[in-house]
Amino acid sequence: xxxxxxxxxxxxxxxxxxxxxxxxxxxxxxxxxxxxxxxxxxxxxxxxxxxxxxxxxxxxxxxxxxxxxxxxxxxxxxxxxxxxxxxxxxxxxxxxxxxxx
Amino acid sequence: xxxxxxxxxxxxxxxxxxxxxxxxxxxxxxxxxxxxxxxxxxxxxxxxxxxxxxxxxxxxxxxxxxxxxxxxxxxxxxxxxxxxxxxxxxxxxxxxxxxxxxxxxxxxxxxxxxxxxxxxxxxxxxxxxxxxxxxxxxxxxxxxxxxxxxxxxxxxxxxxxxxxxxxxxxxxxxxxxxxxxxxxxxxxxxxxxxxxxxxxxxxxxx
Numbered sequence: 001x002x003x004x005x006x007x008x009x010x011x012x013x014x015x016x017x018x019x020x021x022x023x024x025x026x027x028x029x030x031x032x033x034x035x036x037x038x039x040x041x042x043x044x045x046x047x048x049x050x051x052x053x054x055x056x057x058x059x060x061x062x063x064x065x066x067x068x069x070x071x072x073x074x075x076x077x078x079x080x081x082x083x084x085x086x087x088x089x090x091x092x093x094x095x096x097x098x099x100x101x
Numbered sequence: 102x103x104x105x106x107x108x109x110x111x112x113x114x115x116x117x118x119x120x121x122x123x124x125x126x127x128x129x130x131x132x133x134x135x136x137x138x139x140x141x142x143x144x145x146x147x148x149x150x151x152x153x154x155x156x157x158x159x160x161x162x163x164x165x166x167x168x169x170x171x172x173x174x175x176x177x178x179x180x181x182x183x184x185x186x187x188x189x190x191x192x193x194x195x196x197x198x199x200x201x202x203x204x205x206x207x208x209x210x211x212x213x214x215x216x217x218x219x220x221x222x223x224x225x226x227x228x229x230x231x232x233x234x235x236x237x238x239x240x241x242x243x244x245x246x247x248x249x250x251x252x253x254x255x256x257x258x259x260x261x262x263x264x265x266x267x268x269x270x271x272x273x274x275x276x277x278x279x280x281x282x283x284x285x286x287x288x289x290x291x292x293x294x295x296x297x298x299x300x301x302x303x304x305x306x307x
Contacts, residue, residue, distance in 0.1 A: 071306075
């Protein structure tokens with residue numbers, strides 16, 4: 001039997017549940033801060049920081065440090081690349097799930 | 102967090118997060134109450150006062166959100182609709198409500214009678230405000246916004262049937278009849294939000 005392609009080969013960066021949730025939240029809003037992302041995803045501070053760094057490294061989100069008065073506020077936004085990656089991931093997974101029904 | 106989750110549900114919850122504090126209902130109640138009172142006191146200034154309240158009132162709401170909402174659930178900005186979609190929706194609903202008001206006057210019989218136009222005015226306010234709340238329900242996903250939309254349309258038609266047309270009392274009653282339940286819903290929403298979302302301890306920034 002020849003080599004068969006793997007049935008599931010998703011974008012690993014998006015496939016991780018924490019990062020997928022982060023991308024989904026940022027896909028739904030224009031921009032959000034750290035607390036909002038924590039509240040919506042249920043991730044801990046450490047996990048959230050780690051995931052956002054990876055997503056920023058891949059160019060999927062952009063991070064902006066700002067101040068509201070004297071209080072620092074880090075703002076997160078989904079980039080066009082991130083939106084495309086999420087869209088492609090969804091299409092890929094829908095195709096995979098459709099193929100096994 | 103759980104491994105099993107629905108991406109669409111995560112997106113929906115994020116989109117609706119801004120509607121759970123009850124402030125939009127309180128703001129709407131304040132606007133409608135102000136317009137109703139202005140209609141009683143100085144009807145000539147209603148347009149200007151309404152525009153000022155909507156323009157500057159929203160800034161007050163944003164300030165309240167900064168003090169009440171964002172420290173509890175975090176800051177975020179909703180993704181806006183495309184401007185042409187919003188404009189098309191508003192114009193469509195205005196045209197529908199205007200058309201229904203004209204229809205109500207025609208049904209009444211005499212389109213040259215000014216009192217028939219005053220009597221039918223709640224139809225226009227009822228349907229146009231119903232459009233606003235239906236749109237809000239589409240964004241928030243809250244049944245209560247859908248119920249307010251239906252209530253607005255129904256009370257608008259009902260007031261057309263029972264108003265005398267001697268003055269704009271039908272519109273004033275319609276606005277008051279919406280402002281009071283909206284104020285109650287908003288107050289309940291805010292109290293519930295404050296109870297279920299305590300202030301976060303310690304630093305909350307990345």
